Amino acid sequence: MNKDEYINRLIEGSINSADGMDRATPKPFLHTRINAKLNAAADSGWGRIAAFIGKPVFFIPAFCLIILVNLLVIFNNNAAPAWLITEQGAATTADEFSNTIATFYEIENP
Protein backbone atom coordinates (compact mmCIF):
# COMPACT_ATOMS: atom_id res chain seq x y z
CA MET A 1 0.00 0.00 0.00
CA ASN A 2 1.46 3.38 -0.97
CA LYS A 3 1.35 6.52 1.18
CA ASP A 4 -1.68 8.09 -0.58
CA GLU A 5 -3.77 4.95 -0.20
CA TYR A 6 -2.78 4.71 3.44
CA ILE A 7 -3.77 8.37 4.05
CA ASN A 8 -7.09 7.85 2.26
CA ARG A 9 -7.83 4.89 4.54
CA LEU A 10 -6.99 7.03 7.57
CA ILE A 11 -9.33 9.78 6.33
CA GLU A 12 -12.19 7.34 5.87
CA GLY A 13 -11.43 5.86 9.29
CA SER A 14 -11.51 9.31 10.89
CA ILE A 15 -14.84 10.24 9.31
CA ASN A 16 -16.34 6.89 10.34
CA SER A 17 -14.92 7.11 13.86
CA ALA A 18 -18.01 9.12 14.84
CA ASP A 19 -20.20 6.07 14.17
CA GLY A 20 -21.11 4.11 17.26
CA MET A 21 -19.69 6.73 19.57
CA ASP A 22 -21.15 6.58 23.08
CA ARG A 23 -22.69 9.66 24.61
CA ALA A 24 -20.48 11.51 27.06
CA THR A 25 -21.99 12.13 30.48
CA PRO A 26 -21.65 15.29 32.59
CA LYS A 27 -20.11 15.37 36.06
CA PRO A 28 -22.36 13.94 38.80
CA PHE A 29 -24.98 16.00 40.68
CA LEU A 30 -25.81 18.21 37.72
CA HIS A 31 -29.32 18.85 39.00
CA THR A 32 -27.97 19.97 42.38
CA ARG A 33 -25.54 22.38 40.70
CA ILE A 34 -28.30 23.80 38.50
CA ASN A 35 -30.56 24.28 41.52
CA ALA A 36 -27.76 26.04 43.39
CA LYS A 37 -27.29 28.45 40.48
CA LEU A 38 -31.03 29.04 40.19
CA ASN A 39 -31.32 29.76 43.92
CA ALA A 40 -28.29 32.05 43.89
CA ALA A 41 -29.76 34.05 41.01
CA ALA A 42 -33.15 34.30 42.71
CA ASP A 43 -31.68 35.28 46.09
CA SER A 44 -29.58 38.17 44.87
CA GLY A 45 -31.37 41.52 44.64
CA TRP A 46 -29.81 42.26 41.27
CA GLY A 47 -30.96 38.88 39.99
CA ARG A 48 -34.53 39.69 40.94
CA ILE A 49 -34.30 43.14 39.36
CA ALA A 50 -32.79 41.67 36.18
CA ALA A 51 -35.47 39.01 36.04
CA PHE A 52 -38.20 41.66 36.43
CA ILE A 53 -36.68 43.97 33.80
CA GLY A 54 -36.28 41.04 31.43
CA LYS A 55 -39.98 40.16 31.58
CA PRO A 56 -41.85 41.11 28.39
CA VAL A 57 -44.62 42.67 30.52
CA PHE A 58 -42.13 45.27 31.76
CA PHE A 59 -39.66 45.39 28.91
CA ILE A 60 -42.03 46.03 25.97
CA PRO A 61 -43.97 48.99 27.51
CA ALA A 62 -40.69 50.45 28.86
CA PHE A 63 -39.06 50.18 25.44
CA CYS A 64 -42.10 51.79 23.75
CA LEU A 65 -42.08 54.60 26.33
CA ILE A 66 -38.40 55.35 25.70
CA ILE A 67 -39.00 55.47 21.93
CA LEU A 68 -42.06 57.72 22.44
CA VAL A 69 -40.17 60.15 24.68
CA ASN A 70 -37.32 60.29 22.15
CA LEU A 71 -39.75 60.99 19.29
CA LEU A 72 -41.47 63.74 21.31
CA VAL A 73 -38.13 65.39 22.06
CA ILE A 74 -37.05 65.18 18.40
CA PHE A 75 -40.29 66.65 17.02
CA ASN A 76 -40.51 69.36 19.67
CA ASN A 77 -36.97 70.48 18.93
CA ASN A 78 -37.54 70.56 15.17
CA ALA A 79 -40.67 72.68 15.41
CA ALA A 80 -39.27 76.06 16.53
CA PRO A 81 -41.78 78.61 17.91
CA ALA A 82 -43.54 80.81 15.33
CA TRP A 83 -42.53 84.13 16.93
CA LEU A 84 -38.89 83.12 16.73
CA ILE A 85 -39.13 82.28 13.03
CA THR A 86 -40.93 85.56 12.24
CA GLU A 87 -38.53 87.65 14.25
CA GLN A 88 -35.54 85.94 12.75
CA GLY A 89 -37.02 86.37 9.25
CA ALA A 90 -37.67 90.10 9.71
CA ALA A 91 -34.26 90.76 11.16
CA THR A 92 -32.55 88.86 8.34
CA THR A 93 -34.53 90.69 5.63
CA ALA A 94 -33.77 94.09 7.20
CA ASP A 95 -30.10 93.22 7.33
CA GLU A 96 -29.98 91.92 3.77
CA PHE A 97 -31.69 94.97 2.21
CA SER A 98 -30.08 97.45 4.60
CA ASN A 99 -33.45 99.11 5.26
CA THR A 100 -32.73 99.73 8.88
CA ILE A 101 -31.93 103.13 10.18
CA ALA A 102 -28.65 102.75 11.89
CA THR A 103 -27.57 106.37 12.58
CA PHE A 104 -29.23 109.73 13.21
CA TYR A 105 -27.46 111.02 10.02
CA GLU A 106 -29.65 108.73 7.93
CA ILE A 107 -32.79 110.19 9.55
CA GLU A 108 -31.84 113.75 8.57
CA ASN A 109 -30.60 112.78 5.09
CA PRO A 110 -32.81 109.98 3.81
Add this chain to the structure above:
Amino acid sequence: MNQPETLVHKLLNGDKASFAELVERYQDMVYNTALSIVQNNNDADDITQEVFIQVHLSISSFKGESKLSTWLYQITISKALDHEKKKKRNKRFGFIKSLFGDSGTTDDLPVEFNHPGVQLEKKESSNALFKALKKLPDNQRIAFTLHKIEGQTNMEVAAIMNMNVTAVESLMSRAKANLKINLQHYYNEKFKDQ
Protein backbone atom coordinates in the same frame (compact mmCIF):
# COMPACT_ATOMS: atom_id res chain seq x y z
CA MET B 1 -41.55 8.16 33.52
CA ASN B 2 -43.62 11.02 32.09
CA GLN B 3 -44.17 11.67 28.38
CA PRO B 4 -42.43 14.88 27.18
CA GLU B 5 -45.82 16.68 26.80
CA THR B 6 -46.82 15.72 30.36
CA LEU B 7 -43.41 16.79 31.59
CA VAL B 8 -43.79 20.24 30.00
CA HIS B 9 -47.31 20.56 31.40
CA LYS B 10 -46.07 19.74 34.91
CA LEU B 11 -43.12 22.12 34.54
CA LEU B 12 -45.51 24.92 33.59
CA ASN B 13 -47.34 24.25 36.85
CA GLY B 14 -44.07 24.65 38.78
CA ASP B 15 -43.58 21.00 39.62
CA LYS B 16 -40.01 20.70 40.94
CA ALA B 17 -39.82 16.93 40.55
CA SER B 18 -40.54 17.29 36.84
CA PHE B 19 -37.58 19.61 36.43
CA ALA B 20 -35.36 17.01 38.09
CA GLU B 21 -36.76 14.39 35.72
CA LEU B 22 -36.14 16.65 32.72
CA VAL B 23 -32.50 17.18 33.76
CA GLU B 24 -32.03 13.48 34.39
CA ARG B 25 -33.52 12.48 31.06
CA TYR B 26 -31.86 15.03 28.77
CA GLN B 27 -28.54 15.82 30.50
CA ASP B 28 -26.46 13.40 28.40
CA MET B 29 -28.01 14.64 25.16
CA VAL B 30 -27.34 18.30 26.03
CA TYR B 31 -23.86 17.66 27.42
CA ASN B 32 -22.76 15.48 24.50
CA THR B 33 -23.93 18.03 21.93
CA ALA B 34 -22.23 20.89 23.76
CA LEU B 35 -19.05 18.83 24.17
CA SER B 36 -18.92 17.96 20.47
CA ILE B 37 -19.15 21.66 19.59
CA VAL B 38 -16.88 23.30 22.19
CA GLN B 39 -14.56 20.28 22.66
CA ASN B 40 -13.82 21.08 26.29
CA ASN B 41 -15.29 19.19 29.28
CA ASN B 42 -15.55 22.16 31.66
CA ASP B 43 -17.08 24.45 29.04
CA ALA B 44 -19.58 21.75 28.05
CA ASP B 45 -20.55 21.34 31.73
CA ASP B 46 -21.13 25.09 32.09
CA ILE B 47 -23.19 25.18 28.89
CA THR B 48 -25.29 22.23 30.07
CA GLN B 49 -26.10 24.09 33.28
CA GLU B 50 -26.94 27.27 31.35
CA VAL B 51 -29.24 25.34 29.01
CA PHE B 52 -31.29 23.86 31.86
CA ILE B 53 -31.42 27.21 33.66
CA GLN B 54 -32.81 28.79 30.49
CA VAL B 55 -35.30 25.95 30.13
CA HIS B 56 -36.42 26.52 33.71
CA LEU B 57 -36.81 30.27 33.16
CA SER B 58 -38.45 30.17 29.74
CA ILE B 59 -40.51 26.99 29.73
CA SER B 60 -43.61 29.19 29.28
CA SER B 61 -42.31 30.22 25.84
CA PHE B 62 -42.29 26.59 24.67
CA LYS B 63 -45.45 26.26 22.61
CA GLY B 64 -45.19 22.55 21.92
CA GLU B 65 -45.05 23.08 18.14
CA SER B 66 -41.82 21.07 18.00
CA LYS B 67 -40.53 18.17 20.07
CA LEU B 68 -39.08 19.03 23.49
CA SER B 69 -35.75 17.49 22.42
CA THR B 70 -35.70 19.72 19.31
CA TRP B 71 -36.14 22.80 21.49
CA LEU B 72 -33.40 21.59 23.83
CA TYR B 73 -31.03 20.98 20.91
CA GLN B 74 -31.71 24.49 19.59
CA ILE B 75 -30.93 26.09 22.97
CA THR B 76 -27.79 23.96 23.37
CA ILE B 77 -26.44 24.80 19.92
CA SER B 78 -27.12 28.50 20.38
CA LYS B 79 -25.43 28.54 23.81
CA ALA B 80 -22.44 26.53 22.59
CA LEU B 81 -21.87 28.79 19.58
CA ASP B 82 -22.22 31.90 21.77
CA HIS B 83 -19.70 30.40 24.17
CA GLU B 84 -17.24 29.81 21.33
CA LYS B 85 -17.63 33.37 20.06
CA LYS B 86 -17.08 34.73 23.57
CA LYS B 87 -13.95 32.61 23.94
CA LYS B 88 -12.58 33.77 20.58
CA ARG B 89 -13.28 37.39 21.58
CA ASN B 90 -11.46 36.91 24.89
CA LYS B 91 -8.52 35.34 23.05
CA ARG B 92 -8.37 38.33 20.69
CA PHE B 93 -8.20 40.71 23.65
CA GLY B 94 -5.80 38.42 25.53
CA PHE B 95 -2.78 40.39 24.36
CA ILE B 96 -4.22 43.67 25.66
CA LYS B 97 -5.16 41.99 28.94
CA SER B 98 -1.62 40.65 29.32
CA LEU B 99 -0.30 44.20 29.04
CA PHE B 100 -2.31 45.08 32.13
CA GLY B 101 -0.94 42.15 34.12
CA ASP B 102 -3.71 39.61 33.53
CA SER B 103 -1.78 36.61 32.25
CA GLY B 104 -4.89 34.66 31.21
CA THR B 105 -6.03 31.23 32.25
CA THR B 106 -5.07 27.74 31.22
CA ASP B 107 -8.44 27.47 29.43
CA ASP B 108 -6.98 29.50 26.58
CA LEU B 109 -4.28 26.96 25.88
CA PRO B 110 -5.04 24.60 22.99
CA VAL B 111 -5.40 21.11 24.41
CA GLU B 112 -5.79 17.75 22.74
CA PHE B 113 -9.46 16.80 22.81
CA ASN B 114 -10.48 13.22 23.39
CA HIS B 115 -14.19 12.52 23.34
CA PRO B 116 -14.96 10.24 26.31
CA GLY B 117 -17.44 8.20 24.27
CA VAL B 118 -14.92 7.06 21.65
CA GLN B 119 -13.65 3.48 21.70
CA LEU B 120 -9.98 3.14 22.56
CA GLU B 121 -8.89 1.86 19.14
CA LYS B 122 -10.57 4.83 17.45
CA LYS B 123 -9.06 7.50 19.75
CA GLU B 124 -6.44 8.72 17.29
CA SER B 125 -8.71 8.86 14.26
CA SER B 126 -11.47 10.58 16.24
CA ASN B 127 -8.93 13.09 17.54
CA ALA B 128 -8.11 14.01 13.93
CA LEU B 129 -11.82 14.19 13.12
CA PHE B 130 -12.53 16.68 15.93
CA LYS B 131 -9.57 18.82 14.84
CA ALA B 132 -10.92 18.87 11.29
CA LEU B 133 -14.46 19.57 12.54
CA LYS B 134 -13.29 22.74 14.28
CA LYS B 135 -12.29 24.19 10.90
CA LEU B 136 -15.73 23.73 9.31
CA PRO B 137 -18.27 26.56 8.97
CA ASP B 138 -20.80 26.57 11.85
CA ASN B 139 -23.81 25.22 9.94
CA GLN B 140 -21.84 22.31 8.41
CA ARG B 141 -20.32 21.48 11.79
CA ILE B 142 -23.72 21.51 13.49
CA ALA B 143 -25.31 19.33 10.79
CA PHE B 144 -22.47 16.81 10.99
CA THR B 145 -22.49 16.77 14.81
CA LEU B 146 -26.24 16.22 15.03
CA HIS B 147 -26.33 13.58 12.29
CA LYS B 148 -23.15 11.58 12.88
CA ILE B 149 -22.36 12.10 16.57
CA GLU B 150 -25.87 12.52 18.00
CA GLY B 151 -27.36 10.03 15.54
CA GLN B 152 -30.29 12.22 14.49
CA THR B 153 -32.05 11.61 11.18
CA ASN B 154 -31.89 14.22 8.42
CA MET B 155 -35.51 15.14 9.17
CA GLU B 156 -34.74 15.76 12.84
CA VAL B 157 -31.63 17.77 11.93
CA ALA B 158 -33.79 19.81 9.55
CA ALA B 159 -36.29 20.53 12.34
CA ILE B 160 -33.52 21.55 14.76
CA MET B 161 -31.79 23.80 12.22
CA ASN B 162 -35.04 25.23 10.79
CA MET B 163 -34.24 24.01 7.27
CA ASN B 164 -35.68 21.59 4.79
CA VAL B 165 -34.27 18.08 4.40
CA THR B 166 -32.66 18.82 1.02
CA ALA B 167 -30.71 21.70 2.55
CA VAL B 168 -29.49 19.42 5.35
CA GLU B 169 -28.42 16.76 2.84
CA SER B 170 -26.49 19.38 0.90
CA LEU B 171 -24.88 20.67 4.13
CA MET B 172 -23.86 17.14 5.05
CA SER B 173 -22.23 16.44 1.71
CA ARG B 174 -20.34 19.76 1.86
CA ALA B 175 -19.31 19.00 5.45
CA LYS B 176 -17.92 15.59 4.41
CA ALA B 177 -16.07 17.07 1.43
CA ASN B 178 -14.51 19.79 3.58
CA LEU B 179 -13.66 17.28 6.31
CA LYS B 180 -11.82 15.17 3.74
CA ILE B 181 -9.80 18.21 2.64
CA ASN B 182 -8.97 19.16 6.24
CA LEU B 183 -8.03 15.59 7.13
CA GLN B 184 -5.89 15.29 4.00
CA HIS B 185 -3.91 18.37 5.14
CA TYR B 186 -3.64 16.94 8.65
CA TYR B 187 -2.34 13.53 7.59
CA ASN B 188 -0.06 14.92 4.87
CA GLU B 189 1.53 17.15 7.52
CA LYS B 190 1.80 14.24 9.91
CA PHE B 191 3.51 11.91 7.43
CA LYS B 192 5.45 14.46 5.42
CA ASP B 193 8.86 13.07 6.43
CA GLN B 194 7.96 9.45 5.68
